Amino acid sequence: MARSRVGLDIGSTGVRAAEVISGDAPTVVRAAQVPLPVGAVENGEVRQPQVVGEALRELWDRGGFKSKQVIMGVGNQRVVVREVTLPWLPEKELRASLAFQVQEFIPIQAEDAVLDFDTLGETEQEGRRMLRILLVAAQRAMVDAIVEASEHAKLTPVGLDLNPFALVRAVGTADEGLDLETEGDEAVIDVGAHITNICVHDRGVTRFVRILPSGGRDVTLAIARGLGVEDEDAERLKRGEEGAGGPPLEEVRRVAMSRAGTFIDEIRSSLEFYTAQAAGARIARVVVTGGGSKLDGFMDLLRGRVPVQVDRGRTFRRARSELELSEEAAAEAEPVLAVAVGLGIPGRRS
Numbered sequence: 001m002a003r004s005r006v007g008l009d010i011g012s013t014g015v016r017a018a019e020v021i022s023g024d025a026p027t028v029v030r031a032a033q034v035p036l037p038v039g040a041v042e043n044g045e046v047r048q049p050q051v052v053g054e055a056l057r058e059l060w061d062r063g064g065f066k067s068k069q070v071i072m073g074v075g076n077q078r079v080v081v082r083e084v085t086l087p088w089l090p091e092k093e094l095r096a097s098l099a100f101q102v103q104e105f106i107p108i109q110a111e112d113a114v115l116d117f118d119t120l121g122e123t124e125q126e127g128r129r130m131l132r133i134l135l136v137a138a139q140r141a142m143v144d145a146i147v148e149a150s151e152h153a154k155l156t157p158v159g160l161d162l163n164p165f166a167l168v169r170a171v172g173t174a175d176e177g178l179d180l181e182t183e184g185d186e187a188v189i190d191v192g193a194h195i196t197n198i199c200v201h202d203r204g205v206t207r208f209v210r211i212l213p214s215g216g217r218d219v220t221l222a223i224a225r226g227l228g229v230e231d232e233d234a235e236r237l238k239r240g241e242e243g244a245g246g247p248p249l250e251e252v253r254r255v256a257m258s259r260a261g262t263f264i265d266e267i268r269s270s271l272e273f274y275t276a277q278a279a280g281a282r283i284a285r286v287v288v289t290g291g292g293s294k295l296d297g298f299m300d301l302l303r304g305r306v307p308v309q310v311d312r313g314r315t316f317r318r319a320r321s322e323l324e325l326s327e328e329a330a331a332e333a334e335p336v337l338a339v340a341v342g343l344g345i346p347g348r349r350s
């Protein structure tokens, strides 16, 4: 029988898990989310493991997941991803000596980091056999806080993955669709509340990762400050819910679009950085997920500033959904479940 995996996404506004049965086509059999109080997770980092642990307990009660073993995701400013070229070594030896070889490439002390890598290919430099790897270095204390929260809910982390990699598995174009070979790479962008994950890939092979410390919350804060309302009211206004006696929605929209425009320029700069530094690189398509992308007008603003095909990521296309959701509820859930579902889909090494 096909085994299922539970992907767990601890976001800044909520925890979400998805149980995925893999096989020829992955199938999402269970999924749920539980909101988090403000401050429990900030900038994608667990600040209050106990509080997050409580939310995870509730998530398991609600979701009815068949396993307590989870694949956990990270995506925040305490993890870096770099393309690095090292003298060739057999994989086992490289893994054992990684900490000694990569210090110069990462802004974290290697002994305080959880390190991992993916092999990209081999090259030659001055007659020496070299290995190109995609190096991932995550600050250990940040990872420990995630593990602590999960243990509080009696969950067992059996894997740790990067949210940007998970996104590509959930909504990235593999072979079908665009002819990416002739046209270029695809950028998958998850707009959260505090964090925006960007992953550029070529049919599943990662080319570039950027984790930006901005998202939907910046739009909320701009509305709150610009129009003199409380953060919670700004959040409601942003979603188009008019409060009695509050500022008119046209004003709200003007502030929201202005802030979103600045934020989209940051996304565009990241994509331009990628194409500028990689010879011959070209982004042919952008796929967008995350709650922050639900902002009314966001997709059109992005289309106006990033002149390639821009689509919404369809989480339940790659991984068929067996969730009992109305069409409307599924459309609401798809953008916020992308990371959890992707964590539930096995990667190349798992």
Ligand SMILES: Nc1ncnc2c1ncn2[C@@H]1O[C@H](COP(=O)(O)OP(=O)(O)OP(=O)(O)O)[C@@H](O)[C@H]1O
Residues within 6 Å of the ligand: 010, 011, 012, 013, 014, 043, 044, 191, 192, 193, 194, 195, 196, 215, 216, 217, 220, 235, 238, 239, 290, 291, 292, 293, 294, 295, 296, 335, 336
């Ligand atoms: N209908 C909507 N209109 C505008 N914004 C929305 C809407 N629904 C959700 N959002 C915004 O989406 C953001 C939350 O997105 P998401 O749930 O993907 O983030 P998260 O995963 O909890 O956080 P992060 O990924 O940053 O750690 C919030 O800023 C929220 O205001």
Ligand SMILES: [Mg+2]
Residues within 6 Å of the ligand: 011, 012, 192, 193, 290, 339
């Ligand atoms: Mg998120």
